[in-house]
Amino acid sequence: xxxxxxxxxxxxxxxxxxxxxxxxxxxxxxxxxxxxxxxxxxxxxxxxxxxxxxxxxxxxxxxxxxxxxxxxxxxxxxxxxxxxxxxxxxxxxxxxxxxxxxxxxxxxxxxxxxxxxxxxxxxxxxxxxxxxxxxxxxxxxxxxxxxxxxxxxxxxxxxxxxxxxxxxxxxxxxxxxxxxxxxxxxxxxxxxxxxxxxxxxxxxxxxxxxxxxxxxxxxxxxxxxxxxxxxxxxxxxxxxxxxxxxxxxxxxxxxxxxxxxxxxxxxxxxxxxxxxxxxxxxxxxxxxxxxxxxxxxxxxxxxxxxxxxxxxxxxxxxxxxxxxxxxxxxxxxxxxxxxxxxxxxxxxxxxxxxxxxxxxxxxx
Amino acid sequence: xxxxxxxxxxxxxxxxxxxxxxxxxxxxxxxxxxxxxxxxxxxxxxxxxxxxxxxxxxxxxxxxxxxxxxxxxxxxxxxxxxxxxxxxxxxxxxxxxxxxxxxxxxxxxxxxxxxxxxxxxxxxxxxxxxxxxxxxxxxxxxxxxxxxxxxxxxxxxxxxxxxxxxxxxxxxxxxxxxxxxxxxxxxxxxxxxxxxxxxxxxxxxxxxxxxxxxxxxxxxxxxxxxxxxxxxxxxxxxxxxxxxxxxxxxxxxxxxxxxxxxxxxxxxxxxxxxxxxxxxxxxxxxxxxxxxxxxxxxxxxxxxxxxxxxxxxxxxxxxxxxxxxxxxxxxxxxxxxxxxxxxxxxxxxxxxxxxxxxxxxxxxxxxxxxxxxxxxxxxxxxxxxxxxxxxxxxxxxxxxxxxxxxxxxxxxxxxxxxxxxxxxxxxxxxxxxxxxxxxxxxxxxxxxxxxxxxxxxxxxxxxxxxxxxxxxxxxxxxxxxxxxxxxxxxxxxxxxxxxxxxxxxxxxxxxxxxxxxxxxxxxxxxxxx
Numbered sequence: 057x058x059x060x061x062x063x064x065x066x067x068x069x070x071x072x073x074x075x076x077x078x079x080x081x082x083x084x085x086x087x088x089x090x091x092x093x094x095x096x097x098x099x100x101x102x103x104x105x106x107x108x109x110x111x112x113x114x115x116x117x118x119x120x121x122x123x124x125x126x127x128x129x130x131x132x133x134x135x136x137x138x139x140x141x142x143x144x145x146x147x148x149x150x151x152x153x154x155x156x157x158x159x160x161x162x163x164x165x166x167x168x169x170x171x172x173x174x175x176x177x178x179x180x181x182x183x184x185x186x187x188x189x190x191x192x193x194x195x196x197x198x199x200x201x202x203x204x205x206x207x208x209x210x211x212x213x214x215x216x217x218x219x220x221x222x223x224x225x226x227x228x229x230x231x232x233x234x235x236x237x238x239x240x241x242x243x244x245x246x247x248x249x250x251x252x253x254x255x256x257x258x259x260x261x262x263x264x265x266x267x268x269x270x271x272x273x274x275x276x277x278x279x280x281x282x283x284x285x286x287x288x289x290x291x292x293x294x295x296x297x298x299x300x301x302x303x304x305x306x307x308x309x310x311x312x313x314x315x316x317x318x319x320x321x322x323x324x325x326x327x328x329x330x331x332x333x334x335x336x337x338x339x340x341x342x343x344x345x346x347x348x349x350x351x352x353x354x355x356x357x358x359x360x361x362x363x364x365x366x367x368x369x370x371x372x373x374x375x376x377x378x379x380x381x382x383x384x385x386x387x388x389x390x391x392x393x394x395x396x397x398x399x400x401x402x403x404x405x406x407x408x409x410x411x412x413x414x415x416x417x418x419x420x
Numbered sequence: 421x422x423x424x425x426x427x428x429x430x431x432x433x434x435x436x437x438x439x440x441x442x443x444x445x446x447x448x449x450x451x452x453x454x455x456x457x458x459x460x461x462x463x464x465x466x467x468x469x470x471x472x473x474x475x476x477x478x479x480x481x482x483x484x485x486x487x488x489x490x491x492x493x494x495x496x497x498x499x500x501x502x503x504x505x506x507x508x509x510x511x512x513x514x515x516x517x518x519x520x521x522x523x524x525x526x527x528x529x530x531x532x533x534x535x536x537x538x539x540x541x542x543x544x545x546x547x548x549x550x551x552x553x554x555x556x557x558x559x560x561x562x563x564x565x566x567x568x569x570x571x572x573x574x575x576x577x578x579x580x581x582x583x584x585x586x587x588x589x590x591x592x593x594x595x596x597x598x599x600x601x602x603x604x605x606x607x608x609x610x611x612x613x614x615x616x617x618x619x620x621x622x623x624x625x626x627x628x629x630x631x632x633x634x635x636x637x638x639x640x641x642x643x644x645x646x647x648x649x650x651x652x653x654x655x656x657x658x659x660x661x662x663x664x665x666x667x668x669x670x671x672x673x674x675x676x677x678x679x680x681x682x683x684x685x686x687x688x689x690x691x692x693x694x695x696x697x698x699x700x701x702x703x704x705x706x707x708x709x710x711x712x713x714x715x716x717x718x719x720x721x722x723x724x725x726x727x728x729x730x731x732x733x734x735x736x737x738x739x740x741x742x743x744x745x746x747x748x749x750x751x752x753x754x755x756x757x758x759x760x761x762x763x764x765x766x767x768x769x770x771x772x773x774x775x776x777x778x779x780x781x782x783x784x785x786x787x788x789x790x791x792x793x794x795x796x797x798x799x800x801x802x803x804x805x806x807x808x809x810x811x812x813x814x815x816x817x818x819x820x821x822x823x824x825x826x827x828x829x830x831x832x833x834x835x836x837x838x839x840x841x842x843x844x845x846x847x848x849x850x851x852x853x854x855x856x857x858x859x860x861x862x863x864x865x866x867x868x869x870x871x872x873x874x875x876x877x878x879x880x881x882x883x884x885x886x887x888x889x890x891x892x893x894x895x896x897x898x899x900x901x902x903x904x905x906x907x908x909x910x911x912x913x914x915x916x917x918x919x920x921x922x923x924x925x926x927x928x929x930x931x932x933x934x935x936x937x938x939x940x941x942x943x944x945x946x947x948x949x
Contacts, residue, residue: 153760180728185742186763188726197728209730 082115082122089115089128094227096135098264099294105135123149127158134166137331137358142166157183161196168200171360173391176200191217191232198235202242203362205394211239230260237269241276242394249273264294271306280310297323301333304341331355332367339367345374362388366398373405381405453766458483458498459721459744462687463643466717466829467859468837469693471915474705475631476833478505478519479691479862479919480719486607486638486686489925492534494607495638495688496579497523501721502741503690508716509701511811513771513826516715517699518586519594521636521690523604529576536609538563538574564614567603567623574613579604581636583628583692594628602626605637607686610926621921633693633916638686640910640920642862646903647681648933650867654792657933659947660904663793665868670900673845676939678904679946684923684930691917696833708834711820714811716828717859718748718770743767748827749808749857750866755785755874770826773809777825780809786874789901797876798885798893804878808857814848814882815858831859840914845906849877862912862919868902875901904947909940 089111096104109132115125126149133142143166149159164179180200184193198213218232233256240249250273257266271286284306291299300323307316320341323334335355339348352371355364369384385402393399453460465479480503486495497503502522509516543560545553553559565571567578580601583594596602605624608617625635649656656663660677669677696705699715706713722741745766747753756779757765765776773780782800790797798804806812807830810822815830838844838854845865847855849872856864857873877898879885885893909931910920931938934948 153758154764155760155762177728181725182764184726184728185767188723188742193726197726200728201730204729206730 080118082118082125085111085115085118086122086124086128089125089132093128093131093135097231098260099296100264100298101294101296102136105132108132109136123153127162130162134162134169137169139166139170139359143170155186157187157190157192160186161192164196164200168203169359169361171365173200173203189220191220191228194220195232195235202239203391203393205392207239207242207394211236211243214239226259230256230263231265233259234263234265234269238272241269241272244276246273246276262293264290264299267293268302271302275306275309280306284310284312297331298333301337332363335367335371339371339374345371345376349375349377362391362393362395362398366395366401369405370401373401378405453745456744459501459723460484461719461721461745461747462641463750464717464719464747464829465642465860465862466715466831467861468696468831468833468835468854469916470837470840470918472693473836474697475693475695476699476715476831477691477693477916477918478507478717478719479689479917480505481641481643481687481689482721483688484641484685485682486641486688487925488608488684488686488923488928489610491536491609491925493577494535494609494925495686496525496535496577497581497604497636497688499523499525500723501744502723504720504722505690505692506718506720507699508823508826508828509699509712511711511714511716511821511823513716513769513773513824513828515586516701519692519694520584520586520591521581523579523581523636525577525579527576528578532576535577536564536574536606536613537561537576538613563612564606564609565616565620567605567620568601575606578606583634594632594634596626597629600626602634602636605635605639605922607638608922608924610924612926617924618921625916630698631693631695632698635689635691635917637689638922639689639917640908640923641682641685641687642908642912642919643682643687644676644680644865644905644908645682645867646678646905649678650903654788656903657947658949661900661902663901663903665900665902665904667900669904669906670902672906673843674907674939675942675944676905676907677944677947679931679933679935679938680905680907680909681930683909684928686922689917689919691919693916700833706834708832709817710834711811711817713834714816714820714830714832716748716770716811716823716826716830718746718828720744720746743769746770746827748829750860751870752780752808752827755870756780756783758784770828771824773826774824777809780825780827781805783874785871786876789871789875795875795899796887796893796897798879799888799890802876802885803883804876804881804885804895805873807878807882808873812882829860830857849873863908865902865906867905871901872898875899907939911940 089108092104092108092111096108109129112125112129112132115122116129119125126145130142130145130149133145146159146162146166150163153159160179160182164176167179168176177200180196183196187193194213194217198210201210201213214232214236218229218236221228221232233252237249237252237256240252253266253270253273256263260266267286267290271283274283274286284303287299287303287306291303300319304316304319304323307319320337323337324342335348335352338344338351348371352368356368365384365388369381369388372381372384382405385405388398389402461480461482462484463481467477469475469477483495502520505519506515507517508514538561540563542558542562545555545557545559547555549555561573562571564574580603583602585592585594603624605621608614614620621637624637625633627633654663657678661669697703700706700712702712720743722743725740725742727740748770753762753765757776758779781802786797789795807815809825809827811820811830812822815832835853835858838852842852843863844850844852844855845863846869847864848858849869855861856866856869860866875898876885876893877895879893879895881895887893912918912920931946933946936943936945938944938946
């Protein structure tokens, strides 16, 4: 009869051969990908996502099955709007480690981007269920609460996440504070938002997201010049299409139309410009509804999140296709959204409201 | 206006949230319950009552490794957990009958520093007592001899529970016909505080009408295993055959040749005894040859759920629970499911277990036994293991619908209980048809049975198997794999609730390697190596 103990050294040798690290460590590239993705969270700069993807790819060239490298590669894919690739890779990782809440959270984000909010909610619920006290569960769910118009509920969850985040993690705490401030601004609680943003800025003085929300606060306070200055800083820190658009809008509001026009024109030439920002630019600024609609149709074939639904409906409206515009807007409103921009577009599309310029600028 | 940025932000937040899996034993086997011990199901049993073949006893054990002397609070059940026992009676792996148990804690003497206190007829302040406590003032109450009323004054921390049965969509509260509150039995603190613990514990057995009985409280943990050897990369002790028992060691059902690492520890138990006719789809007690005789059982623990969306949004039900853990067959999550999926498995419904079929029907443990020890194993798919995860002979009668792949403890209620003298720790493998995997009794040696089953011992019994060359693989070729722990450290009871009452906090003993009295009542020392 075999004696099992005499073989005891065997299994671990075999297991280590199967699961041990490769000769060269991919850790440097993995760390680089993680750093760039963190940076991308603040800047939203597509270039950061591209570089993060490249770093992950380098790591995978060393260790093709490295879980963390694959995770970051999937994140970079999502950041670059490659939903199909991101979903395939993330689903594979989910099968490999079903307990990983980071993967479930990413699945939720991918499904939300694709407009499948039911599936996004199911995945988010797994994050909450698997790790009841994880900040990630609260932030994943908060985003969906926001989509469904529950700003108080989202704010509650961001607070819960903040409460569970170590004091030592200034970057994370600052980000959570910015999200809380964003919700406070949505509910017109400007004083609390200002105080929260002040705390966030203390932790991360150069945060682009802090600048954005400070600008939003200034806009709500009627300080349009200040808002433009802040968004100008955000643009310099992160030269993206979104920041160009926000800056141009702010200049317009501040009465600096010539400067605004010049910035808008840069947007048309911006190679990284994609998505809803560009659609709205052509629909409202360039008065080119046909081009806006072409872009919108291309975008809606890739993703159907709230921003895209809104931009598509708006492009249809601008192109005079009212029935289709209302159908798309109904899909968006059915989610329960209270986003003022969407609500305004909806009002204009349904004829429930009219504005002097025919845009939402004057009533935002 | 919203953009995609918050979603991206959320997912990047996941950089912060990497789970840290914890490999553990039968008890604390999933990372989530390693951190949430009161929700941790340690073992689950279902068997035809030894002394009444018309009834089934189901036992859900939670909260592992309770050190009997660990005061002052000892080990109350968790008021925030919904404990449930599920019964599938139509081969669908879904709820046919569910028993729901919830506890409430009361602190009866908030100023007292310990949960349980008492001695003799009580101790009063002596003549030397400083003011303001006057001599003769009661200080220590009388020893605890009752769960309520006279003799219960020392139970400062006391728990009672409710139990309901959900069947055909209707939920019925199960109550004692005499109107007695159902009290949980406390830990066995010691002889001074609880001078007649067995009598005290027996008061926790309640008749709930219609032939149902219940018991909840701290008891001796009935599980036994050489945990240290098993999880030291299968470093079984040479004194116990090095992982393969000798014929005499294997045959000695009441003799341990290794230390029982669960010896001297308590566990919290919920036991219910229910007439079989109340559980079957026919409403009767089918014969063993009747497909309706085989029922599937599993236990769960759940906590109130934090929902993504809030009411009144339609997808945000109020009062919902999130399942923390489940258990049907023993050792499935411990030995079969990959560490990266243990929590997800714990929190999933059995009816969805086909997503884990690759774990079940090509178990990695078998491949480890094959790779490490050179033991021949059957080639996948391991259809010989199907009776553990579907309704199939020899447990279920021929013609029973297999149902979906699901981890349920399947019990053919038509098989009568085996008398104590004939009972075998290896259950069905030793010809004892009333033992695991036909249900599970408290005395069944599921560690040895499961290891042998994974290695292929059921081949030729449950299904024909082939080896890697395509030749027939027979279960008889599987060696007598075993950890050397064949029995519990204390005797079980032969009547409901069948587990032994709690070990004493005053005199408990954990039996370690190299110590004498490896088996209760023997002088043999446990091998250290």
